Amino acid sequence: MSITRPHGFRAIGLDAGIKPAAAPDLALVVNDGPRDTAAAVFTANRVQAAPVLWSREAVADGRARAVVLNSGGANACTGPDGFADTHRTAEHLAGLLDVSAQDVLVCSTGLIGERLPMDPLLAGVTEATQQLTAGGEADAAAARAIMTTDSVAKTAEATTPSGATVGGIAKGAGMLAPQLATMLVVLTTDADVDAATADAALRAATATTFDRVDSDACMSTNDTVILLASGASGIAPGLEELTEAVRTVSADLARQLVADAEGASHDVHVVVRSASTEDAALAVAREIARSNLVKAAIFGNDPNWGRIVAAAGCVPESVAPFAVDDLSVHVNGVQVCRSGGAHRDRSEVDMTPRETRIEVDLGAGSASGDIWTNDLTHEYVEENSAYSS
Amino acid sequence: MSITRPHGFRAIGLDAGIKPAAAPDLALVVNDGPRDTAAAVFTANRVQAAPVLWSREAVADGRARAVVLNSGGANACTGPDGFADTHRTAEHLAGLLDVSAQDVLVCSTGLIGERLPMDPLLAGVTEATQQLTAGGEADAAAARAIMTTDSVAKTAEATTPSGATVGGIAKGAGMLAPQLATMLVVLTTDADVDAATADAALRAATATTFDRVDSDACMSTNDTVILLASGASGIAPGLEELTEAVRTVSADLARQLVADAEGASHDVHVVVRSASTEDAALAVAREIARSNLVKAAIFGNDPNWGRIVAAAGCVPESVAPFAVDDLSVHVNGVQVCRSGGAHRDRSEVDMTPRETRIEVDLGAGSASGDIWTNDLTHEYVEENSAYSS
Numbered sequence: 022m023s024i025t026r027p028h029g030f031r032a033i034g035l036d037a038g039i040k041p042a043a044a045p046d047l048a049l050v051v052n053d054g055p056r057d058t059a060a061a062v063f064t065a066n067r068v069q070a071a072p073v074l075w076s077r078e079a080v081a082d083g084r085a086r087a088v089v090l091n092s093g094g095a096n097a098c099t100g101p102d103g104f105a106d107t108h109r110t111a112e113h114l115a116g117l118l119d120v121s122a123q124d125v126l127v128c129s130t131g132l133i134g135e136r137l138p139m140d141p142l143l144a145g146v147t148e149a150t151q152q153l154t155a156g157g158e159a160d161a162a163a164a165r166a167i168m169t170t171d172s173v174a175k176t177a178e179a180t181t182p183s184g185a186t187v188g189g190i191a192k193g194a195g196m197l198a199p200q201l202a203t204m205l206v207v208l209t210t211d212a213d214v215d216a217a218t219a220d221a222a223l224r225a226a227t228a229t230t231f232d233r234v235d236s237d238a239c240m241s242t243n244d245t246v247i248l249l250a251s252g253a254s255g256i257a258p259g260l261e262e263l264t265e266a267v268r269t270v271s272a273d274l275a276r277q278l279v280a281d282a283e284g285a286s287h288d289v290h291v292v293v294r295s296a297s298t299e300d301a302a303l304a305v306a307r308e309i310a311r312s313n314l315v316k317a318a319i320f321g322n323d324p325n326w327g328r329i330v331a332a333a334g335c336v337p338e339s340v341a342p343f344a345v346d347d348l349s350v351h352v353n354g355v356q357v358c359r360s361g362g363a364h365r366d367r368s369e370v371d372m373t374p375r376e377t378r379i380e381v382d383l384g385a386g387s388a389s390g391d392i393w394t395n396d397l398t399h400e401y402v403e404e405n406s407a408y409s410s
Numbered sequence: 411m412s413i414t415r416p417h418g419f420r421a422i423g424l425d426a427g428i429k430p431a432a433a434p435d436l437a438l439v440v441n442d443g444p445r446d447t448a449a450a451v452f453t454a455n456r457v458q459a460a461p462v463l464w465s466r467e468a469v470a471d472g473r474a475r476a477v478v479l480n481s482g483g484a485n486a487c488t489g490p491d492g493f494a495d496t497h498r499t500a501e502h503l504a505g506l507l508d509v510s511a512q513d514v515l516v517c518s519t520g521l522i523g524e525r526l527p528m529d530p531l532l533a534g535v536t537e538a539t540q541q542l543t544a545g546g547e548a549d550a551a552a553a554r555a556i557m558t559t560d561s562v563a564k565t566a567e568a569t570t571p572s573g574a575t576v577g578g579i580a581k582g583a584g585m586l587a588p589q590l591a592t593m594l595v596v597l598t599t600d601a602d603v604d605a606a607t608a609d610a611a612l613r614a615a616t617a618t619t620f621d622r623v624d625s626d627a628c629m630s631t632n633d634t635v636i637l638l639a640s641g642a643s644g645i646a647p648g649l650e651e652l653t654e655a656v657r658t659v660s661a662d663l664a665r666q667l668v669a670d671a672e673g674a675s676h677d678v679h680v681v682v683r684s685a686s687t688e689d690a691a692l693a694v695a696r697e698i699a700r701s702n703l704v705k706a707a708i709f710g711n712d713p714n715w716g717r718i719v720a721a722a723g724c725v726p727e728s729v730a731p732f733a734v735d736d737l738s739v740h741v742n743g744v745q746v747c748r749s750g751g752a753h754r755d756r757s758e759v760d761m762t763p764r765e766t767r768i769e770v771d772l773g774a775g776s777a778s779g780d781i782w783t784n785d786l787t788h789e790y791v792e793e794n795s796a797y798s799s
Contacts, residue, residue, distance in 0.1 A: 068723030068734050068750075098719055100735075100751045133716030134752045237702045239717075240724045313626045313702070313786075314794055321795025327522030328628075330487055334457030335629045345457050346489075361457075362489045363523045397702075399788050405703055406710025 023176035023188040024163060025155035027211035029053050029251025030188075032159045033152045034166030037145020039093035039138055040131075045166035046093040047145040048190075049114070050207050051153055052086055056252030057124065059085035060220035062227050064203075064244035070097035071107040072127040073243060079111070079123050080247070083216020086124040088207055088247055089114050089146060090167050092192070094131035094138075097242040106137050113143050117150045128205045128245050130169055130192060164190040167205050170283055170404070177273035179266045185212035185256040187266040191274040203241030204231065204278065208270060211254035212263055222264040223248040230271035233303075234393045236282050237401070238311040246271075279393045280375075284400030287319050289377045294389040301341035302390030305381060308332050309392075316397035322372035324352035329379060330361065347384030353377060412565035412577040413552060414544035416600035418442050418640025419577075421548045422541045423555030426534020428482035428527055429520075434555035435482040436534040437579075438503070439596050440542055441475055445641030446513065448474035449609035451616050453592075453633035459486035460496040461516040462632060468500070468512050469636070472605025475513040477596055477636055478503050478535060479556050481581070483520035483527075486631040495526050502532050506539045517594045517634050519558055519581060549579065556581040556594050559672055559793070566662035568655045574601035574645040576655040580663040592630030593620065593667065597659060600643035601652055611653040612637040619660035622692075623782045625671050626790070627700040635660075668782045669764075673789030676708050678766045683778040690730035691779030694770060697721050698781075705786035711761035713741035718768060719750065736773030742766060 025032050030052055037047035052059075061080045063073050079085065089110060096103045111125040118125075129137070153159070164174035167190065175191040193204035208223070227246055248267065258266070279288045291310045296302035309315055312332040318325035329350050333343075350358035355370045357363070377396070395401075414421050419441055426436035441448075450469045452462050468474065478499055485492045500514040507514075518526065542548070553563035560581055567577040582593035597612070616635055637656065647655070668677045680699045685691035698704055701721040707714035718739050722732075739747035744759045746752070766785070784790075 066720060066723040067725075067727060068719050098716060098747070098751050100749070133720065134747075239701055239703045239720070242716075242720050242723065312628055313790075314628045317791050317794035320791065323795065327487060327631075330457050331455060331522065331628070331631050334455040334631065336456075338456060358487070358523075360489070362487050397791055397794075399791050401702075402706050402709065402786055402788050402791055405706035405786075406712065 022157045023160040023178050023190050024050055024207055024209045025160050026178045026188040027186040027209045027251060029211050029253030030209045031153040031155050032163040033149050033154065034162035035145060035149055035152065038141035039091050045162065046091055047149055048090045048163040048166040049149045049153060050088045050163060050209065051118065052249045052251050054251055056213065056250055057084045057086050058214060058216050058219045058250035059083060059247065060216060060223045061126065061245060061247045062223060064241055066240045066242050068098065068242045070095050070129060070243040071099055071103040072096055072129045073245060074104060075107045075111060076126040076245060079126055084124055085126050085249060086120040087114055087118055088126045088128065090128040090205055091142060092130050092167055092169050094129060094135055095133050095243050096129040096137050097133045099136055103136060106139055109139065110142065110146065114146050117147060126247055130167065130205055130243055133242060167192040172281055175274055175277040177270045179269040181258045181262045181266045183256050183258045183262060185210060185254045185258050187270045189270040189274050191278060193278045204244045206246040206274060208248040208267060210250045212250055213252035213255055213257040214250050214263060218260050218263060219248050219250050221260055222267045225264045226268040226271045230268060230275040233391060234275050234279055235307055235310050236395050279395065282395040284398050284404045285395035286398050287377045287396040288375055289319055289379065289394045289396060290391060291379045291394065292389065292391045293381045293383065295382045295384050295386060296388045297342050297386035299388045299390050302388050304336050304340045305333050305383065306390050306392040308336050309379060310394035313397055319377050320396040320398045324357055324367045324370040324372060326350045326352065326358040329381065330358060333381060343383035343385040349382040351380040411546045412549040412567050413439055413579050413596055413598045414549050415567045415577040416575040416598045416640060418600050418642030419598045420542040420544050421552040422538050422543065423551035424534060424538055424541065427530035428480050434551065435480055436538055437479045437552040437555040438538045438542060439477045439552060439598065440507065441638045441640050443640055445602065445639055446473045446475050447603055447605050447608045447639035448472060448636065449605060449612045450515065450634060450636045451612060453630055455629045455631050457487065457631045459484050459518060459632040460488055460492040461485055461518045462634060463493060464496045464500065465515040465634060468515055473513055474515050474638060475509040476503055476507055477515045477517065479517040479594060480531060481519050481556055481558050483518060483524055484522050484632050485518040485526050486522045488525055492525060495528055498528065499531065499535065503535050506536060515636055519556065519594055519632055522631060553579040561670055564663055564666040566659045568658040570647045570651045570655045572645050572647045572651060574599060574643045574647050576659045578659045578663050580667060582667045593633045595635040595663060597637040597656060599639045601639055602641035602644055602646040603639050603652060607649050607652060608637050608639050610649055611656045614653045615657035615660045619657060619664040622780060623664050623667055624696055624699050625784050668784065671784040673787045673793045674784035675787050676766045676785040677764055678708055678768065678783045678785060679780060680768045680783065681778065681780045682770045682772065684771045684773050684775060685777045686731050686775035688777045688779050691777050693725050693729045694722050694772065695779050695781040697725050698768065699783035702786055708766050709785040709787045713746055713756045713759040713761060715739045715741065715747040718770065719747060722770060732772035732774040738771040740769040
């Protein structure tokens with residue numbers, strides 16, 4: 022189970038005929054309360070899909086009763102007509118649930134620039150509301166319905182020490198999908214918390230989990246992470262306790278996203294230590310994680326520390342103060358670079374595991390930060406060129 | 411001819427045995443005067459190869475008599491010993507030419523993190539000084555000797571209206587070479603100009619040429635562009651006139667670098683118009699040029715405007731103010747996006763030419779800027795993974 026493991030939730034997923042092929046493409050998650058607490062974070066891209074524009078407004082009051090999600094179309098760059106489609110979807114579900122349209126959040130994923138097929142979508146919403154239920158099958162159906170090029174459905178759950186539960190589903194194949202918008206996540210909890218607590222917990226949890234996955238430096242138009250709290254457990258964990266459970270579920274789902282990144286042959290964990298600040302560490306880690314030369318070398322099982330050091334050197338000193346002569350680099354535990362120069366031979370590094378660990382020590386302080394990425398492979402190019410579509 | 415087309419220069423290139431395989435790997439360019447004016451620009455990477463550290467100091471007085479360049483090793487991340495190697499190379503050539511070591515600039519390109527084989531290198535310098543000459547063969551030999559994975563030697567020349575000439579050689583396969591440091595350029599002119607004029611002309615010319623080539627967003631540890639002026643023509647063009655000729659030669663060489671980018675199947679010209687400032691236009695152009703999703707789509711002959719718009723949306727509003735609803739995108743002359751949404755069908759775009767032209771109109775002002783890049787291909791991955799080495 023996942024999103025209906027916490028009390029107070031029902032869900033479902035089905036094939037509404039939005040995707041050209043026969044495949045699940047519509048999911049509902051409904052919060053039956055007693056609370057209708059909701060929080061959400063969205064893509065920082067200035068180009069925002071219609072469902073992002075809608076949901077951002079709808080969740081501003083910290084309340085939501087339901088989320089409707091579709092794959093098969095991102096509804097991005099579709100103008101006022103696309104926004105009207107999202108609005109109509111929210112109103113349709115709201116009518117069926119007898120709630121306000123403002124309490125319905127919408128998520129879409131798929132091709133940018135094309136309108137959604139509204140007739141099958143709305144008919145699917147109607148059908149879905151009749152199938153809403155709790156349990157493992159409903160959770161799995163919802164997780165499957167939001168998949169695009171994901172190869173497996175992604176679910177996770179955790180329990181707080183005080184006994185409240187958190188569940189989640191996610192889609193996103195590491196931002197690697199051809200022409201597809203990226204990451205959609207729905208988290209649920211039966212904790213009895215207000216909107217401010219839910220929002221703080223969600224932001225703290227995503228900052229160190231989903232925000233640290235950087236598969237190919239491309240930011241989608243549709244990224245959305247939603248947390249719904251029903252209060253049905255009657256348990257009211259403190260902010261820190263809730264944050265830890267939300268973080269556990271988020272970290273689990275984020276790691277699943279990296280592991281399912283299409284075309285990837287390595288999951289790459291870049292850890293930067295001894296930085297002056299956490300932001301400095303993250304800036305260096307992100308620059309390394311985004312270097313095509315580093316990523317292609319890892320694909321070739323080459324622990325190329327020269328490219329890692331060169332990537333670190335592209336970060337301005339004002340952002341991350343460090344001396345090049347102090348740089349140390351371990352790849353999979355072998356210190357291939359010390360004091361900015363060659364150290365142990367690269368042939369000592371075993372690059373065959375799926376997970377590659379790059380550890381960079383800046384010698385400039387005591388802060389650290391990490392980013393997850395993937396290698397750059399032939400399959401990435403294939404997936405993202407038109408040959409695959 | 412190229413670098414010895416301007417009066418007052420001799421050059422040569424030969425096989426000194428620095429590269430493991432038999433291939434030219436050492437070049438000299440000597441300025442016989444009467445002037446010894448010199449200017450140079452270097453990589454902005456904080457990790458700088460020994461020859462960059464040396465040459466930056468050596469050219470600070472605006473004077474240089476010679477440049478020695480080697481392929482087969484970058485001499486980067488080699489510590490004090492590597493710096494001593496560069497120093498020794500400069501002193502060796504200075505002794506043979508009876509000039510100060512401070513008037514010898516050094517450039518290296520090749521693997522990061524390994525020492526240069528100094529015995530063959532210094533013997534090669536000695537031999538090269540005995541072969542120095544002017545003419546097409548010497549120019550071609552010098553251009554060949556700095557090649558790494560370049561498939562063709564790159565040379566260019568131009569003449570100012572007043573009759574001074576400018577010549578140049580360049581290496582660099584679009585920063586795509588496996589484990590290789592990037593772009594080395596030597597420009598020569600017989601114009602009678604002082605160091606301040608040469609410096610101003612070089613910086614203005616590189617800002618709109620070499621600085622606008624961004625093959626894969628990776629910045630090398632060795633990039634160097636040098637301008638030497640002999641004054642041998644006796645012609646003293648004004649700054650603007652000299653700048654134009656240096657820019658013509660630089661643009662010619664920069665375009666040759668893009669055309670020879672290894673693994674590329676398209677040269678991509680990203681032009682951003684109607685921006686609030688030139689910096690805003692360049693920021694948007696660079697973000698698009700660096701998007702792996704855009705670059706992979708072009709490889710697949712897919713004029714994917716959604717990815718172009720999404721990349722533009724990643725630039726912060728503080729850097730490039732524009733309204734998403736005002737965005738217009740032409741690909742190879744076809745307006746596939748208007749007012750931020752779909753316009754003409756992407757099937758109308760002919761993506762078969764080697765050159766792909768992306769034109770983005772921000773509707774936010776009257777400034778413009780452009781960046782050249784390449785597509786992301788299987789060959790890029792292959793070249794930059796260890797499989798090729």
